[in-house]
Amino acid sequence: MNRNVIICRLILENPAVTQREISQELMVSLGTANSLVKDCIEIELIAPGKMNESYELLPAGKALLNEHKVDGAVIIAAGFGSRFVPLTFETPKGLLEVFGERMIERQIRQLHESGIYDITIVVGYLKEKFEYLIDKYKVKLLYNPEYSKKNTLATIYHARELFKNRNMYLLSSDNWMRHNMYHSYEGGAWYSSSYMEGETSEWCFDYNKKGRILNVTVGGQDKWVMYGPVFFSKSFSDQFLPVLEAYYEIPGTEQFYWENVLMEMLSGETAKRLPEFSEAGREIELYINRRPADEVYEFENLEELRRFDIKYQHRSDNEALELVSKVFSVPESEITEIRCLKAGMTNKSFLFKIKDRHYICRIPGPGTELLINRQQEKAVYDALSQYDITEKVIYFNGETGYKIAEYYEGAHNANPNSLEEIERCMALVREFHKSGIEVSHTFDFQERIDFYENLCRKYGAIPFEDYSDVRSQMCELLNKLEKLGHKKVLSHLDTVVDNFLMLPNGTVRLIDWEYAGMCDPLVDISMCAIYSYYNEEETDRLIEIYLKRTPTTEERYTVYAYMALGGFLWSLWAIYKAFLGEEFGEYTIIMYRYAKTYYKKCMELPNI
Template structure:
């Protein structure tokens, strides 16, 4: 790092700056500062002012600064912030307030105070929430289309054309700086660092006497660690971005942070991975910027934010937290151990603890009000309340779809390849099929297919080339099933193995009844088979487990037909969700293949 730049910058900002101030800024001794002052005077960067306690910046010093002027900033704001649920279900982490000011706005304001107005925010999750910043602060937004399944290596990759050839800050939207640490000029590339006493899992730094980082290791003891803002000089970016671009195309780097690339450049691993890239073999200069304690904050979770800003202990302005507080009649501060659960295809949910018990709060995902009737779902839970079949529901709102249920400690999801577990699951399915429970609504697969088809066409074409043929085949199957006139019973419809909870005591609970209604009970066997991605043998085994005997031709035809229809229905569902911006990978194709393959199997069953 060019310390002369820092001396000139400090004098430009405050001609009366003291050597003690410079010592603190540079993290060097007073003797070193005195030598640096003499060096700057010898190079005609500065001179002693008319008062003995001031300095004056000379034209050569101004020219030095102009070469090191900061061109702008990139703020990373694409991620979800899973450790801040449920707040981040509604608001991106960087837009959360600390002491009444949004974290990203505080950083933008601090950048403006330093004269930095060229600011680009890289967005992804809830990108629309950042749009207002364009008008308020004249920032630019850059969308990262890979935010949901890749890490910050990809974010920097998509911003590379903004960084290349410029001196740029690279910031995280969810950092909070007590003091403004940005400047109009910087003396070289650096990474902000905080000192961590004792054991730490942070990214620890080793550096030489001049502050150049020599090594990065994850975890250590009594170390300076990467913490907060970063500055990319144009010379750093010229080398680093070339290597990062090549890393982007390497298999296995999808979950890399951009710092992983830098770490491997220091260790020599980058040269091994990219022997044909000269930049990967060269030493790269990035300096430690050691910051005082309690200046930079990276809040790791909601508990940390609560300790810092007491407002979040009392009132977080979050609908889900307010609901939990009201249902259990406790202040928000008593809602603890909050963490995001694996997001479902339809809903979001989070785990939390009150006193000595854990619970799950389910929040309907966007657009589900079109797909699911929550009043009907509530009616099913009401009907099941006398049986030990479903999860224990503490609260259910038939208008909003919010649900709070007990969490079963030590439970695990059913294993579709474990016959003993599937036998226990099918016993539960038989139990509610034979329970005689009734609700006033049905699950009509013809109506559902028509409905999803309408939704898909309203959002664009259905992209299967043979859709018209397959659609006609599905109608043929529905007409045949209607002719059987099977009795309708309460059916779950969504019998994916993840909805079967295997409790430690041997009991089984079937959860998430949002698609359920009166229907041919054999539909649940079909849905379980396709959700488990079963082949024909596994499907036939499941049929025998449920029936406890060999099926009749009509029963086999019925289950095969529902497999085809279920595959067709859920492929349309996935096409519609994709039109809303949610992708489910190969799921769409797998479901569509079930539709086509099991239509053929139905046609092979004789005398039906």
């Protein structure tokens, strides 16, 4: 760290700065500050002013400052912010307000106050929400295409050109600084740090007497920890970015933070991974910037934000929390232990606690109003309400699709490889198939295939080369199934094992009846098979478990045909979702293969 730069900057800002103030800024003793000031005078960076209580910045000092002028800032704002659901279902974390001011806007304003106007925001999740900042603050936006798959190592990789040969702040959009800690000039690369008493799981610094960071460890006791903004000097970026670029190419680093690279450089691990950078850890210079207590805030979750800004205890302006508050007749402050559940393919959901019980709130995902008829779903839940088949629904809105249900403590999803659990799941399926429960709507494969096909064609071409041939095969299966004329019963249509809850008391619940309707009951066996990625042998065993006997040829044909049709339908569904920006990896191909494979198996069966 070039302390002379800081002294020159302090004098530029206030010629009457005292040596005590200099010592506080540099975090050195008064005697050391006095010695440093004398050194600056001797090398003609500064001179005593006409009055003994002031200093004058000399041309050499001005030239030194020009070398260390801050060129701009990069603000990371690409992530989802899962610990702030349901707020972040609607609003990126950095756009949440603290004391009536959005966190990212507070940082932009502080940068402007320090003369820094070249600001780029790296966006990803809900990127459109940040567009207004271009007009309001003249910022630039940089899209990170890997924001949903990789961590901040990839974020810095995509923004790396902004740092090369420049002095740049690196900020997180969701930080809140009580005081403006930015400057027009910086003396060297640093990482903001706060002191944590007692045990901490934060990333902790070891550093020498001059403040140079020597090591980073995860967890420690009574330590200065990584907390808040970072400053990349030109020289730091020259040393660090080539290593980061190399790490980006290494398999297994997808979930690395950029700080993981720094940690491995300092520990010597980089020399093992990348021998060409064996000296990188010894050369890298990054200094600790120890900040006073209560200056930098990194809110870990909504509970922390509530404690800091009491507005969030009473009114979050979030539709889901307002709904929960209304349904349970409690203030929002009594909705606690909020956390994001694994996002489904169609919906978003979060867990919360009121008094001594946990519940789940489901929020329909974007575009689902085209795919799901919520009134029909509600009709199914209403029809099943007197039976111990579904989850216990507390609230369901057939217009919006919002659903609140009890959370079953200690429950787990069914294991497709557990014969005992699959037998229990199939027993439940048999139960509602034979219950005589009816609803007024059906699930029509032909209609759904046509519907998804039209949606896909609105966005672009369907990518399968042999699509027209396979579609003709599906029509052949549909015609055959219609001729068989099987009786329709209430069917779930989404019997993925994740929708079966195995309760601690030995009972089973089947949740998420979004696609349910009157259909051939064997369709639920087919859907369970393809969702579990079963092969033919496993599928035949599943049929026998459900029927409790050896299936007839016609029953096998029916299950295979619906496996083919289900695979075809859900592959179209996945293509449509991909057009909307949601990717499900190899799911599309797996489902399409089921369509082709089980059509052939139907053709191999004896005539029925």
